[in-house]
Amino acid sequence: MIQPADDNAYTPPSPHTTLLDALSHVSHRDYNQYCENWQADGELDVANEPDDGCGIWQAKYTDLHERRLEQLERLKAGDFKSFVHEDPPTYVSYVCKEDPRHRGSHGCGGLADRMTGMISTFFYALLTNRAYLAYWEPTNPLPLEEVFERPHIDWRFNPEEMRTLFDRQNQSMLSYKSINTLNVKWGAIGRLMFPNGANQDFKQLWNASYVEMQSNRGYIVRTFQESDRYPQMLADMGLTKENTFRCLSDYLFRPTVGSRQFIQAYRQLFQMDSVLSIGLQIRTDDSAMVNPDNDTNTLEKWDYFFHCANELREAKRLPQHKHVVYFLITDSVKLRDEFITLNTDESLARRFLGEAFNETTAVITGLPISHVEAKTVATKYRKDVALDNSHQELLDGVNGAIIENWLLSYTDYRLISRQGFGKLAAFHSQSARTTIGLPKVNKHARIDCSNPHSFITFDTLSTWWSLG
Incomplete structure (x- = not known):
């Protein structure tokens, strides 16, 4: 068949x-x-068309992502002067890599752990105007692009290249922050994402232009529960506690x-x-x-x-x-x-x-x-x-x-x-x-x-x- x-x-x-x-x-x-x-061809319905119940945020974010990728090429070329009249470009990535202390791959978890980490990282990107990038180490167990298609944005990248570019001390537009929430508990996630309580602005969490996430934990539903800032913003986009995970997942990844x-x-x-x-x-x-x-x-x-x-x-x-x-x-x-x-x-x-x-x-x-x-x-x-x-x-x-x-x-x-x-x-x-x-x-x-x-x-x- x-x-x-x-x-x-x-x-x-x-x-x-x-x-x-x-x-x-x-x-x-x-x-x-x-x-x-x-x-x-067995095609599934294309995710996130206007009548699919996922709201109105997709086109705006796609434009932002493409602009951030174009800005990234200028940063790689050392063209910092061209950003005088632009907002500083910011990025966040999800990275799954092997832990050399263990035999074989270790740390990212199974499919549920990985998807939870990837979708929550994109959730943060969506609310902070960062371009979203995603990567599985090729031997852990396969490159992510072999497993999923990219229906709306190109999230492929080279982690080493990004770290080398952004981990600098003397360039104000280039800074790097690594965040690791692998296997953390409920309380630790709360302290990390909501240190200032219900009015926490995610843009104020980390000021680095490039944030690299290693994560198998989520906080999407928790944001709807605990935040005073974001539920209405998400509702205006067309996202709810019930549809956000599905909508973000289908926007990013297609089997x-x-x-x-x-x-x-x-x-x-x-x-x-x-x-x-x-x-x-x-x-x-x-x-x-x-x-x-x-x-x-x-x-x-x-x-x-x-x-x-x-x-x-x-x-x-x-x-x-x-x-x-x-x-x-x-x-x-x-x-x-x-x-x-x-x-x-x-x-x-x-x-x-x-x-x-x-x-x-x-x-x-x-x-x-x-x-x-x-x-x-x-x-x-x-x-x-x-x-x-x-x-x-x-x-x-x-x-x-x-x-x-x-x-x-x-x-x-x-x-x-x-x-x-x-x-x-x-x-x-x-x-x-x-x-x-x-x-x-x-x-x-x-x-x-x-x-x-x-x-x-x-x-x-x-x-x-x-x-x-």
């Missing part, structure tokens, strides 16, 4: 057969429309064409009128990825996720929902393989899917399961593990994580483990109160998933893991 990408870019496999299983149960109208809408093709095949199913789609993101532990032969995860072990999904299904299913889709994302191949037997084993389906078992299809992507920082994760469990993953394996793993996270954000509802990956999808959904968090342990802690009060607010999500 998916054509090979040009220039050796990532090309995913065909969608898993469970997608076709689910499509066989939808309404005739939705099925016919799915087939009519299928495009060979490459192969990933978009795969995403579109599932997204159209999840958003059909005749389908109720519920995503289940079950984070077991890293050892399931590193040592799959010793994986002990089963449907029985995680049955409380399915119990919750069944309650949610009964509470949210509407008359037009001809069929229900449970979409599973997990780090356990064994659990995923057992999950899809629910489509063929009636006794298991009755046990785990409840009374509506024959109106519910288990769907997966079938993509390789891998952590973005696979080398670091592997060495936590196996000291003898090789650190020479092929480029194709890394490309498959990172893009698989991106695809599954984007897809989780497009389901009607989602049940997530209380860590970063599911939270990222919840933020990207830009839909508050469509996500329920379930514990990783103590599965007997009762959560009534039919109760609307069980849904998590963005305020609560912003206190988890990589904050927000």
Whole structure:
């Protein structure tokens, strides 16, 4: 179904057969429309067009960014006199690099940590009129430009070149500041971003013309909560607590064409009128990825996720929902393989899917399961593990994580483990109160998933893991 990408870019496999299983149960109208809408290029809707609900800030910021890049070329040429009648050019970058003290890549975290750091850094750039730049060290695990396209601005840059240019003592227009918020806690982020309380002006935080950020922590929702200065400014732009993360993310980054093709095949199913789609993101532990032969995860072990999904299904299913889709994302191949037997084993389906078992299809992507920082994760469990993953394996793993996270954000509802990956999808959904968090342990802690009060607010999500 998916054509090979040009220039050796990532090309995913065909969608898993469970997608076709689910499509066989939808309404005739939705099925016919799915087939009519299928495009060979699998393009997603272009982000941030005027009617997409993201406001009016994009064109203004794009102009600013392009002007800052033009100014940067003059700074590189030593042409300081030409800035007499211009505002001083300022820049901020997100940098993810390896920590030489550890084997393999370390410090930036997985996809959720990185996206949270990148989007929050851009949030700061947007509110301070700085050009935004982003960089992943090429071996950590791949260059960022191999993973994402740049739909609106060119954020590529060379960190060493920028540091060399701006880290000077004798030039007033050139100054450099390094900020590191890797793994910091809630209190530390508050003291860093709001040292003067609710009226804090982010422009006054650091006066360096170039600020370099190493971060896997966020403060977007927190700004809406604690700032007296910015909520109205953001509202005037068209940005809210619910849509900001999605809008900024889609403005900056777009999955490459192969990933978009795969995403579109599932997204159209999840958003059909005749389908109720519920995503289940079950984070077991890293050892399931590193040592799959010793994986002990089963449907029985995680049955409380399915119990919750069944309650949610009964509470949210509407008359037009001809069929229900449970979409599973997990780090356990064994659990995923057992999950899809629910489509063929009636006794298991009755046990785990409840009374509506024959109106519910288990769907997966079938993509390789891998952590973005696979080398670091592997060495936590196996000291003898090789650190020479092929480029194709890394490309498959990172893009698989991106695809599954984007897809989780497009389901009607989602049940997530209380860590970063599911939270990222919840933020990207830009839909508050469509996500329920379930514990990783103590599965007997009762959560009534039919109760609307069980849904998590963005305020609560912003206190988890990589904050927000």
